[in-house]
Amino acid sequence: MIKKTFSNFSLAQIYESGQCFRFNRLDEYRFELIAMGKYLKLEQYPNSTECSFDCSETDFLQIWKEYFDLERNYELFANNPAATGYLKQAMNFGWGIRILKQDLWEMIISFIISQQNNIPRIKSCIETLCTNYGEKKQTKDGKTYFTFPSPKALSQVTEEQFRSLHFGYRSPYLVKTIQYILQGEPDVSTIKTLNYEEAKKSLLKLSGVGDKVADCICLFALHHFDAFPIDTHIRQILEQHYPAGFPFEQFSGYLGIIQQYLFYYHWKTK
DNA sequence: TGACAGGTACATG
């Protein structure tokens, strides 16, 4: 266990913000995460700035520091004078949210599954994928877990098989997208080098990826902070609280974080 | 029972 201290960092809020589907709560202050081929246990007592990572110092520095976006100063955003009213409340409420930097391939598949779907079912679908097609591994405590399946592993799955695993109408989207990516059209490693607009354009070529899913992928995998995914919740917020229009231009460079504050606040207070 | 859940593809005008 290594312990680190941060400001603007809350495991509970990150967990509840719903950006990661393989982040689970074990009890009030303990969480588990399966990501980047690893199993990570985390602990943070309520209202504590200290967080424990059950991993080596090397893994912390090479993987988790970037994954949890720990180098970024989230305080700066709160000091924007344009942050007033509902947004100000949302920022104060979600003070500990970080934008995770998750695996691109995993986010493409996960957010295709996420459409017209609720979080428990999204999670269950993804776990089904992992247990059926992921790599079986063991933690140092002997606990079994499954990594997120590779493109090659998923290329064997037919539409009928996806349907039998309860993916519903998303099944053909998955089959096509997996095929496109395996053929390198678009090329996933190239997408990582593109700017926001180009990356989004590229992602929109995939089947089952529309405006909202593309923005989620841009934000949660590529860290394009100008991506502002508009889903049903955000649409409601904009209609209710910003009928004259939301001042997007005031938050250039961190619109994605603003989106998460708004989403989380609305989600938790609905 | 039917609406709804972090939408998208496809068909029309």
Next chain:
DNA sequence: CATGTACCTGTC
């Protein structure tokens, strides 16, 4: 281009 609609499935 903009609007309308079908679509799997589980839960309340």
